[in-house]
Amino acid sequence: MTQATLPRPWFDADASALAQAIVRGDCSAEKALQRTLADVAAINPALNAVCLLAPEIGLARARELDTELAACRNDDERAARLRARPFFGVPLLLKDVGAATAHRGLPSRAGSRLFPQGAPWPVDGTLTQRYLAAGFVPFGRSTSPEMGMSATTEAVAYGGPTRNPWNRAHSSGGSSGGAAAATASGMTTIAHANDGAGSIRIPASACGLIGLKPSRGLMPTGPLVGEGWGGLAIDHVLTRSVRDCAAALDVTAGADAGAPYAAPPLPASCVAALADPPRRLRIGLIKQFYEGDAVHPEVAAVLQEFALQLRRLGHAVEEASIDFTTHEVVFPVMQGVATGTALFLDQLAASRGRAIDPGEVEPVVWSAYQHARSVKATDYLAAINTFHRLGRRMAVFHERFDLLLTPTLAEPPAVLGRFTMDRPDFIDYRLGPTGLWRYTPFCPLANATGAPAISLPVGRSASGLPIGAMLSALHGQDLLLLQLAAQWEAVHGPVPLAGERP
DSSP states (O other), X not given: OXXXXXXXXXXXXXXHHHHHHHHHTSSOHHHHHHHHHHHHHHHHHHHOOXXXXXXXXXXXXXXXXXXXXXXXXXXXXHHHHHHHOTTTTOEEEEESXXXXXXXXXXXXXXXXXXXXXXXXXXXXXXXXXXXXXXXXXXXXXXXXXXXXXXXXXXXXXXXXXXXXXXXXEEEOOSSSHHHHHHHHHTSOSEEEXXXXXXXXXXXXXXXXXXXXXXXXXXXXXXXXXXXXXXXXXXXXXXXXXXXXXHHHHHHHOSOOTXXXXXXXXXXXXXXXXXXXOOOOOXXXXXXXXXXXXXXXXXXXXHHHHHHHXXXXXXXXXXXXXXXXXXXXXXXXXXXXXXXXXXXXXXXXXXXXXXXXXXXXXXXXXXXXXXXXXXXXXXXXXXXXXXXXXXXXXXXXXXXXXXXEEEESSSSSOOBTTTTOSOOSXXXXXHXXXXXXXXXXXXXXXXXXXXXXXXXXXXXXXXXXXXXXXXXXXXXXXXXXXHHHHHHHHHHHOOOOOTTSOO
């Protein structure tokens, strides 16, 4: 299959439009899933974005929804169904990593050869339950790097890399790379994702999508876990419209029973609130590494143009700086990632009654596992304290600026193979001279502080690859980011499918 021949998907609008079409009677939920499965069969071989299909699970749910809709006696009752289930009949891929979307019918491999058949879940996650209540039809899982530990999705367990639908020689990002490739190619209209050091925003930037990392504590994580990676990780979706991003928050946000903490509540309807443009905002622009090094010139040019667009929308954008280095942020984040991964592997070893063998996982994961054994309890607490200290310092930044604007990635999407997880040193992989920090220096800050951050597809490289810009706000100000994104989208127009002209 050549670069120019990805098949056209059956439905090219957003998830909200698909739900409306199903409720209107243009297409049944069962037929929508069947057509989606046909698109996966036609498109996925070129991208390797879907790692598990369970058509029988999805079809059973779709038929339940069709029966529910058939019981409606008039248009008013159908409209009420759509209000109750805003994603009525929309097929949904769940990422292959994370306990929040545990589903008893959809085992997870975590991108690892440790689980060749997928590990079964004992219960459905709270987030999964909320997806079902909103009308989604889960039918499979999307690819991720092993344990979600990379900014590219090239897990050995899946037999090959997940490819960027804009250019298949390039990465779709990570760790939600399969979710991004599926959504950008049109296999699905929306996909679940999660973010522990940029894993929603990196693939959003790489694949030309909208990706919001919500505020810490805003999304449910239970009942199987209290938090991910010491509070770094959180779940949401990748979308092609701001309204889908907002509507997904409307149906899923809010702490679940026993949550260790909770973010400030959102309004009753984020979608409705999108109609209200934000006030004139003060936006601090950082268009280079925190250390002052230049980012890729095409990224810098796209970011500068986006800043001009924001000024035309009435906002005040001025250059700013931050008085800490990338390593000050990324190193403690990597301590959290390594120790969280080690905890998972130790629990697995205990449950199966034998130790993890280095040949069972990729070298970066094994190295992270070993690194975690050198991390003392006081080192871990020091990392947590650094997160809080960074949060305090960003609070001072936000006394002057409402939002921080940076590139999402320091360069256009990487060529496949550049960041494979075959390196023997986890810290060098992330923080060495050619490590991932030079590719994604900006995303981990919001994970460390718990702030909301959104990547918007604001431009293209000379070769046509997507380039994203990232806006972040104070903890709890997710709606402000969405309102600004909606204001930009109204001028920019809808996000195109991969290969389309903007």
